[in-house]
Each structure stands twice: as structure tokens, then as C-alpha cells.
Amino acid sequence: MGGLREVVAPFVVPGPSGVAIRTRLGHLTAGDEKVLRLVGDLLGSLASRDLKARCSAGPEHGSEQWAQRKRVLTGESSSRWAGSITKATHDQWALARRGQLAYLQSLQAGIETITRRLSVPVGERGTKRAAGGYRTRQEWFAKSRRLRVLEDRLRSVRADREAGRVDVVRGGKRLLNTRHHLPEAELTEAGWRKRWEAGRRFLRADGESGKRFGNETIRVTPGGEVSIRLPAPLVHLANAPHGRYVLTARVAFAHRGEQWADRVTAHRAVAYRIHEDTGRGRWYLTASWTMPPVQxxxxxxxxxxxxxxxxxxxxxxxxxxxxxxxxxxxxxxxxxxxxxxxxxxxxxxxxxxxxxxxxxxxxxxxxxxxxxxxxxxxxxxxxxxxxxxxxxxxxxxxxxxxxxxxxxxxxxxxxxxxxxxxxxxxxxxxxxxxxxxxxxxxxxxxxxxxxxxxxxxxxGHPIRRRTAPPRTHQSDECGHRTVQAPPGTPGREGNRPRIPGPRTRSVRAGRGANAVDQNAQHRSGRPAEHEPWQQDSLPLSL
The missing domain is CATH 3.30.420.140 (YqgF/RNase H-like domain)
Incomplete structure (x- = not known):
């Protein structure tokens, strides 16, 4: 037991800190879809350029540089679109840094494991705590080559982390690599291009409490009307006052709809995201908001x-x-x-x-x-x-x-x-x-x-069940039970309670009440176990 790690105490898992619900944007016209694609492509290009600037700045990026990036984007879109883009860029860069650290730790663990197994003689059996040596010389040689590959990767990743460089792909690396394996993915080049463009669009806006219906950029009324504040280069496409475009679709949230309605009615912040599912040919709207911590x-x-x-x-x-x-x-x-x-x-x-x-x-x-x-x-x-x-x-x-x-x-x-x-x-x-x-x-x-x-x-209980009692009633023959009541347990030295009624054919009800009390049975030697020994005085007549 000395080699086992310490078991962490159980704890109550805290509740969620946010909510996200989704509904379909149904019955969109061709003009609505065209406007959504134009806005998403424009904002996606701005997000890509902003991500490049953020990655170039590295860990030395500060609030002044953040403000400068936002000022540049504001002139080409709006202040609220610029705020959403810069925040999403920062979150994506931070996620890439955490993933880079996890990959670095994984490489270090793999190198340590291979190095230890290479030092063990070939064919040596392992234990439950550690693997043994490799089975054959061929496997040992292959793992030695892999060790060199992992060490080279580790040096490269460590250098990138120290320099603040991260690898980020808007749209996802998996989809990017799928471009080179279209037959395996059962995709055509046109189908892949459609998915790639949809994945790189940017149509999300952060909420703001106190503003009308909780969001000025993508606004959803309690009646389900969806409108978008168009960026500056696309204001000519507006069909509503103040440079807004109102979609013909009406939305309703089946899940948590009452909670969402209460928030927008009270003008509390709600963030929205619009995206296209190219596989199904549908558009979806996702609403999200934070929740106060619950005790x-x-x-x-x-x-x-x-x-x-x-x-x-x-x-x-x-x-x-x-x-x-x-x-x-x-x-x-x-x-x-x-x-x-x-x-x-x-x-x-x-x-x-x-x-x-x-x-x-x-x-x-x-x-x-x-x-x-x-x-x-x-x-x-x-x-x-x-x-x-x-x-x-x-x-x-x-x-x-x-x-x-x-x-x-x-x-x-x-x-x-x-x-x-x-x-x-x-x-x-x-x-x-x-x-x-x-x-x-x-x-x-x-x-x-x-x-x-x-x-x-x-x-809070031990996993092990209570140990079975000895084979006989006398603990002197087989030893004491291995699981006993702790010293502080009340009544641990007391008599075991008797159940009323006959227990055996030879013992009637009410008899044997002191069967476990050795003192009450006047057995020789029993009182001496708990009472001090004292020799009786000799009679005077002797």
C-alpha cells in the first residue's frame, strides 16, 4: 500500500456557468442567404487578418495593442463588430496556447516512457506499475528511431512556445487537411470549398446589458424577428432604418424559451451566432448567456x-x-x-x-x-x-x-x-x-x-467490505477481527444486545441475557482482566 498514490477526497461539482440554445432559421429567402453570406465573408476576412496580427504580437501583446486592433477594424465594420472580432481572436489564441502546452507535456511523457523502456533489457517482463522492455530487437530499434522523432518535435514545439508562436487555422485543421483526402471523405472539391467558406465566416455578436433586447448588433425581438446591423461597406443592402437588415424568418426557441424571453424582455445581455450547415443546407441561430454562480x-x-x-x-x-x-x-x-x-x-x-x-x-x-x-x-x-x-x-x-x-x-x-x-x-x-x-x-x-x-x-466509506469474523467464537484461536470499532465509538466494550424470543431449541426466551458478560457468569480469572489483583490476607488462626 505504500506505493499507491494518495486518493483525492470527493467534492461537489459546481454547476454550469453559461447556457447555449439553438434554433433553425427557417424560410429564408435567396436574398436573406445572400446577405448573410456577404456579411459573414466580410467579417471573416477581417477576423483572419486580426488573428494574424494577434499571433504576430505573441505573449507581449497588451491592452494598447488590443485597442489599436479594434480601432482599425472599427473603420471597416463597426465598433461592436470590432469588439466581437477582437474578443474572439483573443480567445482563439489563448486556446491555441493551452493546446500547445498540452502537446508539449504529451511529448515529454512519451519521451520519458520510451527512454525508460529502452534502458530495460529486451524481453524483460513488466509489472503492474511499469511496463517492461520491448519484446524484440526490431521493436527496440523502431522505438529508438521514434524517440529521435519525438525529441525533434519537442525541440520545435518548445522553441515555438518560448517565442510565442502558435499554429491556428480559422475553419479548423481537420477540414484543411481534408482537402488532400477528398475521396476518403467522400467530398468533391466544390463541396469542400463550400464547407471551408462556411467554416471561416464570422457572424457572432456579444451581448450588452441595458441595450435594446440585450444585443445591438444581432437583435432578436421577443416575437422572433431577427435583424442584423450591417458593416459599413454593406450598408447599402439595408432594408430597415439605421443600417439594419431584417430577415424574413421568425425564430422560436423550444428549449429554455421562457428563460430567453425573460432576458430579452428585461434587456439583459444575450450573445448570438449565425452559421450555415452546408451538409443539410440549413441556417441556425445560437443564443447564449452567462449564469450567476449557484451556491x-x-x-x-x-x-x-x-x-x-x-x-x-x-x-x-x-x-x-x-x-x-x-x-x-x-x-x-x-x-x-x-x-x-x-x-x-x-x-x-x-x-x-x-x-x-x-x-x-x-x-x-x-x-x-x-x-x-x-x-x-x-x-x-x-x-x-x-x-x-x-x-x-x-x-x-x-x-x-x-x-x-x-x-x-x-x-x-x-x-x-x-x-x-x-x-x-x-x-x-x-x-x-x-x-x-x-x-x-x-x-x-x-x-x-x-x-x-x-x-x-x-x-466517505472505504471500498473494502467488513472483514468476516473468525471461524470460531473464541478469538484466542484465530485472532481478533481485522476490522474493529474505533476507540472513540460509544459502547464498543458493552454487551451485544439480545433479541427477544427463543434463539435455539435449548435456550428459552429471556435466558442467556448475560451470555456475553463474563463477570456476571463468575468465571474464574475473568475479573482479573479488568480489576487490580489483590492477595487476600492470611487468617489469624494459622
Whole structure:
């Protein structure tokens, strides 16, 4: 046990800090789509130029340079469009820097792993804590060449980070690389170009509290009318006063529509984004706003009535209800999902599984305990070697998406989410709970046992079950129980309570009340264990 890392204490996951809802811009005319494309292309070119200027400035960029960039963009669009562009540029540059740091750390971890395995003799078996040497000389040679490649990449990435250089592609690197693999992506050049132009458009505007309907640039009225403040070069396309263009489409938000209506009616800030789905030939409007932080429920209050332990797997969620003492109650439930197909299908599957889990927790008024998983450092081939199927398995688990969805959906239902350290939950759950929970009528899986382990850790109980008593009643023969009540437990030295009624055929009701009280039975030697020894005085007649 000395080699195990320290397990982090469970904690209550804070709720979401923002909301985003989406609806379709239906019944757009050809003129509406033309105006949207023109505005998006113009603002997209300005955003690309601003991103180039931001990347050139590097880490030394300051508020004065930011103001200068905004002044340049204001003359070619408007002050509010310029503010939205510069803010989006800064966020994209900061995201690229965080990704660069994560890639740098991944390269360092891979180099350390390969270097250690190269130093081990070929064919030496590994342990549970560390991998052994490579199997053959050919594999050792191939890994030595890969080590040189990773070291070269590390030097390049480290130099870029020190110089403040980042690689950013507006529209996405994946879509950019798809241009060289059109047959594999089942795309034509014209189809790819259409997706590329749609991905590089910029049609988003930040909200501003106090302004009419919470946004002056892209305005949506409570009745669903959508209007856009045109940039200066496109003012001649306006069909409404003050350089605005009103779309013929009317929108309505089916999800959180009442919350959105309350905000726009009170003129509170709402940010909007308009984008085109070229695959479906549709336009969508996304509204988003921030939420004030909600006071989280204390951990002790969240687990006062017990909770539901959930084990995350590649194709299902295994859940089991536990009482406040850590005992499994009822039968385990399994919420499956299929992660094949399109991204929309996978997202729908995850949401469907989560809502069934949350409805179950809502009916019983319980919190949900889940592992605080992060597989970013666990999917590399240096970590697991030839175990490609295992790498694909953990790479396919929707950890980040599931976690974000669960927190957001639980906040709407008023359910508390408790995150626990995932260390050894599957292994210890199978070791201590798999066999005891399996009966003739119920087949318990390892994932169900892991859910019990997760729930017990969230409740503050050890995962290990209570150790069985000795084979006989006399502890002198087999030793004391390995799990005893702590010294501060009241009544730990007291008598075990007797249950009224006959317990055996030979003992009648009411008899044997002092069976565990050795002093009451006047057994020889018993009082001497707790009373000081004192020799009787000799009689005077002797």
C-alpha cells in the first residue's frame, strides 16, 4: 500500500456557468442567404487578418495593442463588430496556447516512457506499475528511431512556445487537411470549398446589458424577428432604418424559451451566432448567456440520504443505489448508448442515457457520484504499447462530453453531482463486491461492482467490505477481527444486545441475557482482566 498514490477526497461539482440554445432559421429567402453570406465573408476576412496580427504580437501583446486592433477594424465594420472580432481572436489564441502546452507535456511523457523502456533489457517482463522492455530487437530499434522523432518535435514545439508562436487555422485543421483526402471523405472539391467558406465566416455578436433586447448588433425581438446591423461597406443592402437588415424568418426557441424571453424582455445581455450547415443546407441561430454562480450543496448534505454510484464505460453507464451507510440497495441499472454514426447521433445517445439516469435520481431525491476521469494522458501508444484495442476503447469513451452534459442537465433538475478519484475503483470493486453481490437470480458485472466502489468512496466509506469474523467464537484461536470499532465509538466494550424470543431449541426466551458478560457468569480469572489483583490476607488462626 505504500506505493499507491494518495486518493483525492470527493467534492461537489459546481454547476454550469453559461447556457447555449439553438434554433433553425427557417424560410429564408435567396436574398436573406445572400446577405448573410456577404456579411459573414466580410467579417471573416477581417477576423483572419486580426488573428494574424494577434499571433504576430505573441505573449507581449497588451491592452494598447488590443485597442489599436479594434480601432482599425472599427473603420471597416463597426465598433461592436470590432469588439466581437477582437474578443474572439483573443480567445482563439489563448486556446491555441493551452493546446500547445498540452502537446508539449504529451511529448515529454512519451519521451520519458520510451527512454525508460529502452534502458530495460529486451524481453524483460513488466509489472503492474511499469511496463517492461520491448519484446524484440526490431521493436527496440523502431522505438529508438521514434524517440529521435519525438525529441525533434519537442525541440520545435518548445522553441515555438518560448517565442510565442502558435499554429491556428480559422475553419479548423481537420477540414484543411481534408482537402488532400477528398475521396476518403467522400467530398468533391466544390463541396469542400463550400464547407471551408462556411467554416471561416464570422457572424457572432456579444451581448450588452441595458441595450435594446440585450444585443445591438444581432437583435432578436421577443416575437422572433431577427435583424442584423450591417458593416459599413454593406450598408447599402439595408432594408430597415439605421443600417439594419431584417430577415424574413421568425425564430422560436423550444428549449429554455421562457428563460430567453425573460432576458430579452428585461434587456439583459444575450450573445448570438449565425452559421450555415452546408451538409443539410440549413441556417441556425445560437443564443447564449452567462449564469450567476449557484451556491453548491455541502458535501455532507448531498450524501445524507445516500446516493447513486455511476461507472462510466465505452457503451453504457452502470449505476447502483447506495444508502447512507454504503450498502447497495435494490438492483443495479444499466443505461446504454451507441457511439457509432454521426456526431449528432452520438450526442443524442449520450443525452438520452443521462436523462434516464437523472430521472431515476430525481425520483428518489439522491445525488449522483461519478468518477473524475481524464484520459488525455492514457491514450498514447507509449503508455499502453501494443494494446491497440484498449487504447481505442478508452479513446472512444465520451468522457469530456458526458461530464459537461451531466453537469448541465443535473443543474436543471436540481441534482447534486459528486466527483470522486477514479483510482482503483474498478479493481477494488471487483475484488470486494463482485462475488458478494452475485446471486442465483442476479448476475453482477464488474462494472456494477465498480459503481458500488465509486458510491462508497463518495460517501466517505472505504471500498473494502467488513472483514468476516473468525471461524470460531473464541478469538484466542484465530485472532481478533481485522476490522474493529474505533476507540472513540460509544459502547464498543458493552454487551451485544439480545433479541427477544427463543434463539435455539435449548435456550428459552429471556435466558442467556448475560451470555456475553463474563463477570456476571463468575468465571474464574475473568475479573482479573479488568480489576487490580489483590492477595487476600492470611487468617489469624494459622
Amino acid at each position: 453548491a450543496l455541502p458535501l455532507e448534505a448531498a450524501r445524507a440520504r445516500g446516493l447513486i454510484g455511476v461507472d462510466t464505460n465505452a457503451d453504457h453507464l452502470a449505476a447502483w443505489r447506495l444508502d447512507q451507510h454504503g450498502n447497495p440497495a435494490g438492483a443495479p441499472l444499466r443505461f446504454g448508448y451507441d457511439l457509432s454514426g454521426t456526431a449528432g447521433h452520438r450526442d443524442a445517445q449520450v443525452r438520452h442515457a443521462l436523462i434516464r439516469l437523472l430521472h431515476w435520481a430525481k425520483r428518489h431525491g439522491l445525488a449522483v457520484a461519478i468518477e473524475d476521469l481524464d484520459f488525455q494522458a492514457e491514450t498514447t501508444r507509449e503508455k499502453h504499447g501494443r494494446r491497440k484495442r484498449f487504447r481505442n476503447l478508452i479513446s472512444g469513451m465520451p468522457v469530456s462530453k458526458l461530464r459537461a452534459r451531466l453537469v448541465s442537465m443535473a443543474a436543471e433538475l436540481g441534482i447534486t453531482i459528486i466527483a470522486v478519484d477514479p483510482a482503483h475503483t474498478s479493481k477494488w470493486g471487483a475484488q470486494h463486491w463482485h462475488k458478494p453481490l452475485t446471486t442465483k437470480t442476479r448476475k453482477t458485472t464488474r462494472h456494477d461492482a465498480a459503481a458500488v466502489a465509486i458510491g462508497r468512496r463518495a460517501l
